[in-house]
Amino acid sequence: MKVSDLRGILQYVPRFREKTFVVALDGEVAASPNLGNLLLDLAVLRSLSIKIILVHGCGAQLLQIAQERGLSISSSDGTGVTDDVTLKLGIEASHAVLQELMQGLASVDLRAAYANVIVAHPAGILSGVDTLCTGKVERVETATIQTFLNEGIIPVIPPLGFDGEGRTFRVNSDAVALEVAEAMRAVKIIYLAPKGTLQVADQLVRQLSVADAEEIVRQRRACGDPSLLSKLEYSARACRAGIPRVHLLDGTQNEALLSEIFSHEGIGTMVYSNEYQQMRRALKKDVRAVMSLIRESIANAELVKRSRSELLALLDDYWLLEIDKNLVGCVAVHIYPEQNLAELACLYVAKSHEGQGYGRKLMAFAEQLAAKKGAQYLIALSTQAYNFFQQKGGFVEIGPDELPPERRRKWEASGRNSKIMRKPTELVHPRPASTQPLS
Numbered sequence: 001m002k003v004s005d006l007r008g009i010l011q012y013v014p015r016f017r018e019k020t021f022v023v024a025l026d027g028e029v030a031a032s033p034n035l036g037n038l039l040l041d042l043a044v045l046r047s048l049s050i051k052i053i054l055v056h057g058c059g060a061q062l063l064q065i066a067q068e069r070g071l072s073i074s075s076s077d078g079t080g081v082t083d084d085v086t087l088k089l090g091i092e093a094s095h096a097v098l099q100e101l102m103q104g105l106a107s108v109d110l111r112a113a114y115a116n117v118i119v120a121h122p123a124g125i126l127s128g129v130d131t132l133c134t135g136k137v138e139r140v141e142t143a144t145i146q147t148f149l150n151e152g153i154i155p156v157i158p159p160l161g162f163d164g165e166g167r168t169f170r171v172n173s174d175a176v177a178l179e180v181a182e183a184m185r186a187v188k189i190i191y192l193a194p195k196g197t198l199q200v201a202d203q204l205v206r207q208l209s210v211a212d213a214e215e216i217v218r219q220r221r222a223c224g225d226p227s228l229l230s231k232l233e234y235s236a237r238a239c240r241a242g243i244p245r246v247h248l249l250d251g252t253q254n255e256a257l258l259s260e261i262f263s264h265e266g267i268g269t270m271v272y273s274n275e276y277q278q279m280r281r282a283l284k285k286d287v288r289a290v291m292s293l294i295r296e297s298i299a300n301a302e303l304v305k306r307s308r309s310e311l312l313a314l315l316d317d318y319w320l321l322e323i324d325k326n327l328v329g330c331v332a333v334h335i336y337p338e339q340n341l342a343e344l345a346c347l348y349v350a351k352s353h354e355g356q357g358y359g360r361k362l363m364a365f366a367e368q369l370a371a372k373k374g375a376q377y378l379i380a381l382s383t384q385a386y387n388f389f390q391q392k393g394g395f396v397e398i399g400p401d402e403l404p405p406e407r408r409r410k411w412e413a414s415g416r417n418s419k420i421m422r423k424p425t426e427l428v429h430p431r432p433a434s435t436q437p438l439s
């Protein structure tokens with residue numbers, strides 16, 4: 001591990017301290033050889049004063065017990081029908097997982113307790129079919145969970161619910177994670193399942209807005225992996241319910257948990273409500289950070305040299321792209337009202353975030369802003385990124401005569417001989433805010 005990795009982790013510590021994460025383990029992950037590593041990762045999170053609530057499934061164990069005894073079961077994941085045999089085996093499977101977890105947590109010096117906190121009622125008759133002992137979460141006993149958390153104890157919540165008459169119901173663990181997270185105002189749910197991430201055309205989807213997650217669930221309901229779709233569905237519901245981020249991770253991958261939480265881009269699929277990335281106007285307090293962001297690019301003569309006072313004088317024109325509240329890019333839009341023209345300037349994306357589409361997003365943002373302010377054309381001047389503007393932004397080269405007079409004088413005086421490019425602006429009406437990572 002490098003010292004810079006530790007610095008990277010430390011920036012998250014104040015934000016997550018005393019916050020609650022719900023970690024939901026599929027039964028298969030609980031049975032995997034990676035369980036020990038995951039529990040060690042939980043110990044790291046606890047040492048950073050993050051409150052952990054552990055929710056687990058038991059589908060894999062239930063299937064295994066049924067197979068060993070030659071019994072047939074009606075459902076393994078707490079959805080559909082749960083008949084008496086399935087419920088009995090489900091309780092046994094759940095206890096087996098619980099035992100495994102308690103043992104593992106003790107081995108990494110974490111105190112944990114079984115938390116019987118899910119109040120459930122029958123899921124009922126769905127599409128004409130009686131689901132028998134399948135339950136629906138009615139309520140979460142938050143006071144019990146809170147007592148455990150206050151004492152530094154990790155509550156471990158099984159996929160079982162109980163009603164006021166002591167009857168047991170089998171509930172789905174993805175749903176339990178959502179209900180618990182909502183009731184406890186958690187800031188994250190982390191779903192860990194084998195192959196638990198979303199892949200499209202063999203490519204990992206790293207981030208997904210709520211609306212996109214809902215669309216995927218809608219389109220693939222009939223043919224996708226049911227476990228993944230269930231997690232996507234509950235992720236979207238969680239984000240709609242005010243939990244900012246839900247992470248879908250491959251729970252069999254070593255270090256998955258820490259790599260996901262302590263890096264900007266992570267290694268799993270993150271479903272987010274919209275605060276994750278944002279464009280905002282630069283403020284006086286940002287000047288130092290902007291100067292240090294663009295310093296190297298100025299040194300390489302990619303960007304025009306700007307002094308602190310020059311930046312301050314035009315501060316209202318500057319916009320910042322933040323990811324996880326960290327500054328990763330900027331762009332300025334200067335308006336020339338007499339010529340109905342706007343200039344895109346100071347476009348910069350931090351080296352660590354290059355090649356991920358942020359440059360194009362900033363360019364598109366500048367165009368939208370220019371159009372909204374009534375500019376018919378957007379111009380850009382560049383010494384080294386002119387191909388980027390032409391190939392990715394549709395700009396075409398123009399001569400200096402087409403610049404506003406005062407801008408032309410500056411262009412000549414700079415001696416940079418930048419290429420000058422222009423494109424007509426087009427106002428695209430945005431999709432609803434909830435589907436826009438950049439808002």
Ligand SMILES: CC(C)(COP(=O)(O)OP(=O)(O)OC[C@H]1O[C@@H](n2cnc3c(N)ncnc32)[C@H](O)[C@@H]1OP(=O)(O)O)[C@@H](O)C(=O)NCCC(=O)NCCS
Binds near residue numbers: 297302360386
């Ligand atoms: C130019 C810059 C903003 C691109 O940011 P980015 O976030 O990496 O851009 P995106 O991820 O949206 O796009 C990447 C694509 O642009 C291409 N690209 C990036 N920089 C380029 C350049 N200088 N010239 C030509 N193409 C470039 C990449 O090869 C990639 O192509 P691909 O999608 O076909 O693989 C960034 O490299 C930067 O900050 N450069 C230094 C500052 C600068 O020159 N600013 C412009 C003057 S105002």
